[in-house]
Amino acid sequence: MTDAILDLVGAIFLFFGAVLSLGAAVGLLRFPDVVTRMHAGAKPQTLGLLFLVVGATVSIREVPAITMAVLIIAFQFLTIPVSTHMVARTAYRTGLVAKDSLVIDELTDQVQQTHRPVPRPATPRPKPKPDPTQREAEAAELSHQARAATGAEPTVHPPEAVTEPTPSSGHNGVGEDSEPQG
Amino acid sequence: MTAIHYATVVFIVLAGAVLLAAAVLTVIRLSKGPSSLDRIIASDVMVGIVIAGLAIEAAVNHHATTYPVMVVLSLVGFAGAVGMARFVGDRDVDVVRTSSTKTEERGKKG
Numbered sequence: 001m002t003d004a005i006l007d008l009v010g011a012i013f014l015f016f017g018a019v020l021s022l023g024a025a026v027g028l029l030r031f032p033d034v035v036t037r038m039h040a041g042a043k044p045q046t047l048g049l050l051f052l053v054v055g056a057t058v059s060i061r062e063v064p065a066i067t068m069a070v071l072i073i074a075f076q077f078l079t080i081p082v083s084t085h086m087v088a089r090t091a092y093r094t095g096l097v098a099k100d101s102l103v104i105d106e107l108t109d110q111v112q113q114t115h116r117p118v119p120r121p122a123t124p125r126p127k128p129k130p131d132p133t134q135r136e137a138e139a140a141e142l143s144h145q146a147r148a149a150t151g152a153e154p155t156v157h158p159p160e161a162v163t164e165p166t167p168s169s170g171h172n173g174v175g176e177d178s179e180p181q182g
Numbered sequence: 183m184t185a186i187h188y189a190t191v192v193f194i195v196l197a198g199a200v201l202l203a204a205a206v207l208t209v210i211r212l213s214k215g216p217s218s219l220d221r222i223i224a225s226d227v228m229v230g231i232v233i234a235g236l237a238i239e240a241a242v243n244h245h246a247t248t249y250p251v252m253v254v255l256s257l258v259g260f261a262g263a264v265g266m267a268r269f270v271g272d273r274d275v276d277v278v279r280t281s282s283t284k285t286e287e288r289g290k291k292g
Contacts, residue, residue, distance in 0.1 A: 004186040011193035014238055018197035018204070021231050025207035028227060034219045037211075041223045044204070044230040052237040053252070059241035068249040072233075076256040083226060083263035090267040091219050 006058055013055025020048035033098055034091040038084060045080050049073070198238055205231050218273065222266045229259040 020043050027040025050073055057069040091097055092107060099105060208231060212224040233255050236248040 004184065004190070008186050008190045008193070010241055011190045011197070014241055015193045015197040015200070017234060018200040018238075021204040021227075021234055022200045022207075024227055024230075025204035025211075028211045028224060029207050034217065034223070037220060038223050041227040044227060044234065049230055049233060049256070052234045056237040056241040060244055060246055062246055065240070065246040065249055068246065068253055072249070072252050072256045075253065076259075079257065079260035080226075083222075083260035083267070086264045086267040087219055087222055091217075096217055096219060 003061075006061065010055040010057075010059030013051050013058060015055075017044070017048045017051030017055060020044050020051065024048070033101065034096045035088060038087060038091075042080070042084065046077065049076050194238065194242060198235075201231060201234055201238065205235075218266060218270060222263050226259065226263050229255055 024040050024042075024044045027043075028037050031037045031040055053069045053072050057065050093111065099108070205228070208224050208227050212221055212228065215221040215224055233252050236252050236255075240246060240248045
């Protein structure tokens with residue numbers, strides 16, 4: 001008799017969990033916005049899943065089922081906020097939230113403040129672009145100075161020979177390399 | 183077959199039917215959803231409905247075989263949503279913005 005009553009309690013839990021899922025689906029269809037749809041969709045993922053897992057576990061009444069039910073609920077409650085947070089963040093920052101439907105919007109100022117420094121991190125980007133040319137120019141100047149100061153040293157020439165792999169320049173490189181060696 | 187057994191069967195069958203209707207409505211939003219974020223939310227709800235179906239199956243057959251599947255789904259179900267929202271969530275924003283949030287642009291102009 002107690003088994004039958006526990007089965008009935010489990011079935012009622014399952015029914016309420018399924019009703020929450022249906023409510024989430026209806027809200028998912030009818031709500032106009034990403035954020036409101038997310039609000040509706042969170043119900044079967046948390047409370048509905050809690051009801052359903054508890055109902056199934058009450059119907060089964062075994063130790064492994066109880067253990068895994070605790071695991072299911074714990075994992076779901078830990079991981080759902082992560083995905084919901086990311087989806088809401090992307091939705092807000094891409095303008096998919098209708099701003100006139102919000103009562104209080106304290107995030108826009110913060111986002112604008114954090115968006116202002118975005119050009120500042122972008123300023124280091126132009127630096128690397130002139131950097132290679134400047135480095136090349138400086139290296140060329142240094143090599144010229146070195147040539148002028150010490151005469152054609154063999155330590156300066158090998159990089160130029162390496163950077164010019166074409167056969168015509170290879171001739172020159174070989175000739176230049178052969179001159180100081182000889 | 184007492185009244186309690188009868189009520190149990192009725193509740194479980196009703197739960198299955200309601201869950202099926204919820205799955206159909208979620209698939210409609212999954213196919214319509216103007217932005218990919220709507221589809222992400224709908225697919226998350228769909229994962230929850232699949233877990234619910236597995237729970238009902240376990241309750242009907244009185245075994246815990248489907249419980250590991252539910253554990254895995256609840257553990258990894260969020261990864262796809264996070265990846266989509268982080269990397270491709272803003273791909274089709276220009277198309278969606280012109281259709282769904284016109285009121286915001288009107289407010290900005292006015």
